[in-house]
Amino acid sequence: MNDNDVNKAIARHSxxxxxxxxxxxxxxxxxxxxxxxxxxxxRDKWVAPFYMNLQIESEEFWQRxxxxxxxxxxxxxxxxxxxxxxxxxxxGAFFVAIERFDETTDLIDRLLLRSDVCFAGRGYALALxxxxxxxxxxxxxxxxxxxxxxxxxxxxxxxxxxxxxxLDIRNGTTLAQPFMKRCEEFYVDNHFxxxxxxxxxxxxxxxxxxxxxxx
Numbered sequence: 001m002n003d004n005d006v007n008k009a010i011a012r013h014s015x016x017x018x019x020x021x022x023x024x025x026x027x028x029x030x031x032x033x034x035x036x037x038x039x040x041x042x043r044d045k046w047v048a049p050f051y052m053n054l055q056i057e058s059e060e061f062w063q064r065x066x067x068x069x070x071x072x073x074x075x076x077x078x079x080x081x082x083x084x085x086x087x088x089x090x091x092g093a094f095f096v097a098i099e100r101f102d103e104t105t106d107l108i109d110r111l112l113l114r115s116d117v118c119f120a121g122r123g124y125a126l127a128l129x130x131x132x133x134x135x136x137x138x139x140x141x142x143x144x145x146x147x148x149x150x151x152x153x154x155x156x157x158x159x160x161x162x163x164x165x166x167l168d169i170r171n172g173t174t175l176a177q178p179f180m181k182r183c184e185e186f187y188v189d190n191h192f193x194x195x196x197x198x199x200x201x202x203x204x205x206x207x208x209x210x211x212x213x214x215x
Contacts, residue, residue: 021153023146028114029110030107030110031107033083043088045068046076046080050065051091057208062212076092077095077099079092081093089111090120090122090123093126093127096131097129100131102136105135109128109136112128112160121159121160124159128140129206130206132167136167137171140164144157144182147160148182158202161199164179180196
């Protein structure tokens, strides 16, 4: 491996590509923005103030968000989601969750199913739970149906379980129910994780977000 390859590998790891894997979703197409001229100003305004405050249910996050809410639109979210970096992607997903930009559903689905970078999946799950369309629900089911078979890839299974359960609560469905046993089996060797508690934690977070949106 030459110096250029080493630098690329380091950059990808920093961006969140901490686990290299292939699966049935690896070839799904996603945009890859490389607008380096605009990149630093975007980081300063849209990424740094929000990804450092990942508690989307916190007052501080919302005080910052309300200052710029008038500038948040679908194009901005798509641009943030198009970076190969978990930081702008999770911010873009949070903004989608807040504004319920259902035009981004397919992009978020492909990013979630590919799972190229860490951390961002919790934002994708939150966005899909807020969008709440049958398409968003199907994507969560697809994710769980595959990734709960990959015990070597402990990614965002809990967040997606929480998102699907939250949609069940709102829609009067039981789609998450058959996945609960699979979730418990998936984490059977991890005594620090309780699937039911994690699912409830997601619902608490989603409810807090909805309370802020309703203000």
